[in-house]
Amino acid sequence: MRRWNVHIEPGDVIIEMGSVVIAILLALAVNGWQEHVHQQEALHENVASIVHELSFNQGALVALAQRHTAAAKAIDAKVAASFGRDESLTFDQFYTFFEQIAPKGLGRLSLHDAAWQVAQSDPSMTGMPDAERLRIAEIYDEQSYLTDSYGRLVARLEGANQSNFFELLTDMDLEFGDVRAAESELLRNYAEEIPRLRHAYGLAARVP
DSSP, X not given: OOOOOOOOOHHHHHHHHHHHXXXXXXXXXXXXXXHHHHHHHHHHHHHHHXXXXXHHHHXXXXXXXXXXXXXXXXXXXXXXXXXXXXXXXXXXXXXXXXXXXXXXXXXXXXXXXXXXXXXXXXGGGGGSOHHHHXXXXXXXXXXXXXXXXXXXXXXXXXXXXXXXXXXXXXXXXXXXXXXXXXXXXXXXXXXHHHHHHHHHXXXXXXXX
């Protein structure tokens, strides 16, 4: 019976083990790099969708705010002229003063937030700086507040049943002033954040 004498040098074992370890580490590094690339691509796509959504909202709100500014001037003038001498308004008169608002925009604007809702559940968003996510979240919160404010004004208009509509008119005039201030603030934040995000993520401007 032949016996095979196999002599293994300790150095060979160390080299083999080292090769295996290096191969594993390289594989892990490649997988980590690929995962990082995928995360960055997903983050870029999410930001692009958010920017597109905010740009659409910005365009819609610009048009609506312009109409509201014109309507507010007419309402302010009527309230000022009526105070102290025309404080008993009929519902038809009351509605006439606000018809430029309710049927032609107020409460009918849809500020989209679908892209933000999708992005919040995407793990890639953890790659975005906290301060940046907070700024975007604040803008969407402002959108929600403005939409709710529209709804409150429309509800008051539709539910008007007081005999003295002048009092309601003056109250709504003040509330409408708050709404217009919220519109201006939101438009200012759009104007600041949209270009900043485009620059930070290398996004080309596009028409919503």
